Amino acid sequence: PLQVNPALQRMLGYSAKELRGMTFAQFTHPDDIATDWSLFQETIAGRRDSYQIEKRYLRRDGSVMWGRLSVSMLRTPNGDADYVLSVVEDITARAAAQRALQRRAAQLSLLNDVGRQIASAHMVDEVLNRAAQLIHRELGYHHVGIFTIDAGSGELAMRARAGGFTHLFAPDHRLSPGQGMVGWVAQHGQSLLANDVSAEPRYVNLYGDALPTRSELTVPIKIGERVLGVLDVQSPQRDAFMPEDRQVQETLADQIAVALSNAQQFKQTQAALEQASMLYNASQSIALAEEPQTMLTELIKYAAADADGATIILHERAQSGSAEPRLEAVATWARQASDKQVAPGTHFTMEQLPIMRSLSPDQPIIIEDANAPDVDPGLRRAMNLLNVRAAVVLPMVTGQHPFGALIIAYREPRSLPLDNLRPLIALTNQLAVSVQNQQLLAETHLTLEQLNEANRRLTGEAWRAYTRAAARPLRVIDAGPGVVPEQLPPTAEAAVPIVVRGEAIGHLKLRDTDRRASWSEADLALLQAVAAEVAGVIDNARLFEQAQDRAAREAQLNRIADRIRRASGIQAILRAAAEELSVALDTSHAHAQLSRAVGQADGREPTGER
Known part of the structure; x- marks a missing residue:
């Protein structure tokens, strides 16, 4: 018969009499019956002496109790099964904690x-x-x-x-x-x-x-x-x-x-990379453009595609007696051909564009609505005349002073936060450099043409004057290699030094096989005059050659700078610099290197070598 103690009765909520009339399956959770019964059968058969499991019990009120069941078989002295001792420990709280942990x-x-x-x-x-x-x-x-x-x-x-x-x-x-x-x-x-x-x-x-x-x-x-x-x-x-x-x-x-x-x-980061790529492409396009109109068109395409109009205004040099320089529109752009715009080549005074007086070298002027009360009345009239309601005036600066401005115009009022204008400001700086380089190149070409013309004029006049005065064919001018004096018949000779800036750099020698007498003083005076003219022209030619050399160096520098700007990444930039210097200076080896302070993160220094 089943015997139970009061503790088990309290655990399950059944009386001793009720438990004695029940099988273990009646107060065991259905999912645990098979495991318990299999182990119990092995114990009865003698294949094990005891076992221990954690199982669920069904209380009288229908709730579930977790218990640790320890079962031992007690046997008679001859080994036969006598009775089974089962001990149940209530582990409901601990099982709940384990489930919570799981x-x-x-x-x-x-x-x-x-x-x-x-x-x-x-x-x-x-x-x-x-x-x-x-x-x-x-x-x-x-x-x-x-x-x-x-x-x-x-x-x-x-x-x-x-x-x-x-x-x-x-x-x-x-x-x-x-x-x-x-x-x-x-x-x-x-x-x-x-x-x-x-x-x-x-x-x-x-x-x-x-x-x-x-x-x-x-x-x-x-x-x-x-x-x-x-x-x-x-x-x-x-x-x-x-x-x-x-x-x-x-x-x-x-x-x-x-x-x-x-x-x-x-x-x-993606936006920054896209912006950097845009700035690079735009900068290259502006740098490769040969005149301001193309530069302006490229800038608008990359950085101000929503603009309705744009103009580049440059300062002209002040005329003698004039207190202020005049202004000139050198390039204009309009979204629609019918839009009112300033024609290229139009000149202005500072009174006509007073906003140029207040232009700062490091800060754009932003006008979000021309009809706002704080806008200068004259500027408002000019903007309304051009059908413009909002504009940005960006300084074009070289050194510390603006030499012009880029004006971006919009037909409708709009918000123009400074942070959104950063790419446009950066490209305006590139525009300023390119425009100034284009101006310097034009001035250099003009100077070279003027020097070349002066050289041609002076050289031609000097020799024409001599040939007219000599009144006879000039047989030999010994000014360098190619004439062998020993092959000439006896001649009358006259020679004077060619003096440039106080230093004799050669001589002008004349030979005449028809002349039997010596040269007259008038002949020698003319020869000296011509030698002086030749000396002056030679000096001019030297200056001309120096100007040509300087122009060639500037062109070479522009080409090198253009290739460096086209390079992407520090390694490519340094390599381009080294290769270009090696070619330009005809050296066997060129080396470019950055210090460790700005080197790569892995400690290697970026270099470019040829």
């Missing part, structure tokens, strides 16, 4: 999986949508929503959603600041749990019975104290969320915040 471990594993998957996304929308889908799929909530805060309006925009009710929300679904539990969490940066939404005054349901939510958990997505958005999960069951669920969602929100921040930084 559930927590599963949640942490899920957090790791979710965090890894959303961290691999680079775009903001991809991060948020992936996070919402994973939370819904792995945690089973019937609705998951992720909101971000609009920096301009402060509204909360639903950027991602998952679950069975996504069709209820408009693509541009938004909540006002402070609206509902989501709005409250965004404002306060604290989590909010409602296991019975009917008792939560901050709960808002915009869709009534179509969204049968009974519990809602809302946590902030934030970096430090800065709230980026809100993670909202909902369940159709009351008391659906345990304290550890709140911790899990807060951890998920932290992971989303990091992934969101990384995605935003990735987006900013």
Whole structure:
């Protein structure tokens, strides 16, 4: 017969009489009967003396108790089974703690999986949508929503959603600041749990019975104290969320915040790279252009595609007696041919364009609306005359002083934040360099032409004067190799030195085979005069050659600089510099090197070598 002690009676809620009338299967959880019965049979058969298992017991009130069952077979002296001793220890509390730990471990594993998957996304929308889908799929909530805060309006925009009710929300679904539990969490940066939404005054349901939510958990997505958005999960069951669920969602929100921040930084980096590429291409196009009109067109194409008009204004040198330089429009651009614009070559005074007086070398002038009360009346009239309502005036600077300006015009008023103008400012600096180089090149060519013309004129006049005075054919001018004096018949000779800046650099010698007498004083005087003219022309020719050399060096420098600007990356820049210098100076070896302070991260110094 079954014998039980009072402790077991208290554990199971049955009396001793009731237990003696029951089999063990009647108070054992169905899932544990087979295991217990198999071990008991092995013990009865003598294949084991005892066993111990953890199993579930069914109490009289229907609740489940976890117990550790220790069973031993007591035998007679001759080895026969006598009776079975069973000891049950109530381990319900410990089993519950173990299950909680296991559930927590599963949640942490899920957090790791979710965090890894959303961290691999680079775009903001991809991060948020992936996070919402994973939370819904792995945690089973019937609705998951992720909101971000609009920096301009402060509204909360639903950027991602998952679950069975996504069709209820408009693509541009938004909540006002402070609206509902989501709005409250965004404002306060604290989590909010409602296991019975009917008792939560901050709960808002915009869709009534179509969204049968009974519990809602809302946590902030934030970096430090800065709230980026809100993670909202909902369940159709009351008391659906345990304290550890709140911790899990807060951890998920932290992971989303990091992934969101990384995605935003990735987006900013991509934008910076695209802008750098644009600036490089635009800079190359401007540098290769040969005249200001093409330079302006290229700048507009890359950095001001939304502009309606543009003009390059340059200072002219002040005329004698004039206090201020005049201004000239050297290039203009208009989106539509019918737009009113200043024609290239138009001249202005400072009174006509007073804005040029106030132009700073390091700050553009921004006019967002020509009709604003703080705009100069004269400038307003000029802008209205050209059908322009907004404009940016960017200084073109070399050294410390503006030598002109780039004016970008718009037909309608618009916001023109300085940060958005940074690429345009950078390209205006390149435009200034290119325009000035083009001016210097034009001036150099003009100077060379003038020197060449002067040399031709002086040389021709000097020799024509001599031949007219000699009145006879000139037989020999011994000015260098190619004439062998020994082959000439006896002659009468006359020679005078060619003196340049006080130094005799040669002589002018005349021989005449027809002359029997010596040269007269008049002949020698003429010869000396011609020698003096030759000396002057030689000096001019030397200056001309120096100017040609200088122009050649400048052209070579421009070509080298152009190749260096075309190179991308420090290594390519240094290599281009080394190769160009080696060719230009005809050296066997050229070496370019940066110091370690600006070297590569791995400690190697970038070099270019040829």
